[in-house]
Amino acid sequence: MSHIYVFSPSGAVRDRAAFRRGVRRLEALGHQVEVDPAALDRYQRFAGDDPTRVAAVARAAASGADVALMSRGGYGLTRILPDLPWKAMAKAVERGLRFVGHSDFTALQLGLLARTGASSWAGPGLTDDFGSESEPDEIMAACFDDLLLEQGEGTGWRLSAERGAGAAVADPGLDRLRTRAVHGATLWGGNLSMLVSLLGTPWWPEVRGGVLFLEDVNEHPFRIERMLTQLLHAGVLGRQKALLLGSFTQYRLTPADRGFSMKTVVQRLRSLVDIPVLTGLPFGHVPTKVLLPVGAKVDLALDGRDALLVWGHV
Incomplete structure (x- = not known):
């Protein structure tokens, strides 16, 4: 073996x-x-x-x-x-x-x-x-x-319905992806906190036209939003073709949040970027995780709420 x-x-x-x-x-x-x-x-x-x-x-x-x-x-x-x-x-x-x-x-x-x-x-x-x-x-x-x-060719998953049944259909970025798939984009990303910590250092990959995937653990949604906002203001998100959100786990909401949650983080993000933001990627600090080739060229397509990420040529 x-x-x-x-x-x-x-x-x-x-x-x-x-x-x-x-x-x-x-x-x-x-x-x-x-x-x-x-x-x-x-x-x-x-x-x-x-x-x-x-x-x-x-x-x-x-x-x-x-x-x-x-x-x-x-x-x-x-x-x-x-x-x-x-x-x-x-x-x-x-x-x-x-x-x-x-x-x-x-x-x-x-x-x-x-x-x-x-x-x-x-x-x-x-x-x-x-x-x-x-x-x-x-x-x-x-x-x-x-x-x-050496037989993996890609992965598929169903987008989270965090905005209610059928709500994702009205998202312009997702609608564009349904009609025009992404081809030959560099897949990169990983843990959000670690990724943001590299911004501005020699170990930051300047990926343009890529597919960025993110996950995190033990980070309250407001911290997630703060880090995503940093990537937005730095121009990182605007240079990508799509953003894939995996699992964000092991945090605790409090009464002071007054409805603020990961759902509202994703809603705000989609209102600020002009790229598809896909949720539900099976990756993160969770038992069910797929393997993703960091740095490989991938294709990304969306059929309804079903996403398909392909790297069969790797």
């Missing part, structure tokens, strides 16, 4: 039982799982100090594996971006290595795209996804298998 290299470039692994479960499950599927020697290190809240995690990324790039899989996210990659071996990572991608992860891993993925043009895959992590106490989500596992077998 496949050679999977597990490494920890961000936060320390706090749930070692989940880590071991994830390794066992991948091995039970017939994969060769190689664990980085520093994968379980801990320094403060990180999986080792900064040089240790830089070295872990370098070992992943040199591993000869089919997939370099993050153990978990958390925080830490932005600290080490100046020291990562970008050229070696890009050469590893050319040889067939696929970097896979999400959350804090967004910093590595967008930095790789910005510095080298190399692609990676937004997808699961070891502990939260393969190491969960319940069985791994079937859709996530199937998408991961498609990646390993």
